[in-house]
Amino acid sequence: MRTFYAEEAAYIAAGGFGKASFxxxxxxxxxxxxxxxAEALPYGGQWRGSEGIERFMAAMSKVWQSLEFFEQRFVVDRDTVVVYNRGRLRARATGRVLDTSVMQLITVRDGLIAEIRPFYLDTAAVIETLDPQSTEA
Known part of the structure; x- marks a missing residue:
């Protein structure tokens, strides 16, 4: 799991598709x-297979410049991992920074991630941080 999160942060920082190795x-x-x-997010929806996750990462990289984790807690119960992530995201278009938390419910099969279900503390704050028209963030 720690490898996955380190690779994710590096991919985002490098700008995603075409600029970093997936x-x-x-x-x-x-x-x-x-x-x-979450459907409300610019990268919302279902992403399937390695190719789908790569497209998701490319979409996320378009809107976020960086992703830093300050705290991560892992709770493991057989094939289920709950991950509490507290971190800071910087939007590419606005330069705004969002300090937030995301809880993820992850299913692992044969040592590999089979399903990821993120739960954002505040999806409205995410959207607002990314919106160049917003004056609230």
């Missing part, structure tokens, strides 16, 4: 992996 992330994923993102 191989480190792909090595952590089951072939039939699926991620469920």
């Amino acid at each position: 191989a480190g992330l792909a090595a952590c994923l089951a072939p039939d992996v699926v991620m469920y993102q």
Whole structure:
């Protein structure tokens, strides 16, 4: 799990698709992996397979410049991992910074990530941070 998060942060910082290797992330994923993102987010929806996760990471890299984790807690129960992430994200378009928390419910199969379900502390704050028209952030 720690490798996955380190690879994710490096991928985002490098600008995503075409600028960074996805191989480190792909090595952590089951072939039939699926991620469920909140529909309200610019990268919302269901992302399936390694190719889907790569498209998700490219979409996320377009909107976020950096992703730093200050605190991560892992709770493991057989094939289920709950991860509490507290961190800071910087938006590419606005330069705004969001300090937030995301809880993720992750299913692991044969040592690989098979399913990811993130739960954001505040999706409205995420959208506002990314919106160049917003004066609230």
